[in-house]
Amino acid sequence: MNEKYSLNVDGRTHTVTADPDTPLLYVLRDDLGLNNPHFGCGLAQCGACTVHFNGQPIQSCVTPVSTVGEAKVTTLAGLGTPEKPHPLQTAYIEEEVPQCGYCINGWLMTAAAFLRDNKKPTDAQIRSALQGVKCRCGTHVAILRAVKRAATMMG
Ligand code: FES
Ligand code: FES
Numbered sequence: 001m002n003e004k005y006s007l008n009v010d011g012r013t014h015t016v017t018a019d020p021d022t023p024l025l026y027v028l029r030d031d032l033g034l035n036n037p038h039f040g041c042g043l044a045q046c047g048a049c050t051v052h053f054n055g056q057p058i059q060s061c062v063t064p065v066s067t068v069g070e071a072k073v074t075t076l077a078g079l080g081t082p083e084k085p086h087p088l089q090t091a092y093i094e095e096e097v098p099q100c101g102y103c104i105n106g107w108l109m110t111a112a113a114f115l116r117d118n119k120k121p122t123d124a125q126i127r128s129a130l131q132g133v134k135c136r137c138g139t140h141v142a143i144l145r146a147v148k149r150a151a152t153m154m155g
Pocket of ligand 2: 098099100101102103104134135136137138139
C-alpha cells in the first residue's frame, strides 16, 4: 500500500507517495525528475545510481524509499551547478573524460565523498575508493587523471 514520504533532496523538501519498497532511484527519477542518478544494474553492482545519503555514497537502486527518513539526500544536481561547478565536474570537462556519459554520475558522486575526506590521495587509494563503479566505455585512465586533477584543485 502506498505511503506518503517527505524527502530532503538537494536541500529541498519533497513530498511523494510511493510503495515503501520502491527504490529511492525510481522516486528521484520518476517522481522528482532528477535524472542524474542512472539505472544500470539495479543490483548495487555498477554505481550508476549513486547518491549521497547524509554525505556518504549509497546505491539508490537498492535503497527502499521507506528507509530514507530525515536523511539528507544529495544528487549530482546538488553537488555543483554550471555556474559554480564542483572541482570534479570541472576536472571531468578539462580531462575530456566522458564517452557515452552513462556512468559519470556514479564516478562523480563516489569520488566527491572520497575527496572530501582524503585531501592528498595516492593513485592506489583512488582506485580502491572507486572500485565499485563501472564504465563500459573504458574511460578509467581518464577518470583517474580527473580525480587527481580535482584533488589538486581541492587541496
Ligand atoms: S544501478 Fe544501482 S548500482 Fe547499478
Ligand atoms: S562513459 Fe560510457 S559507460 Fe562510462
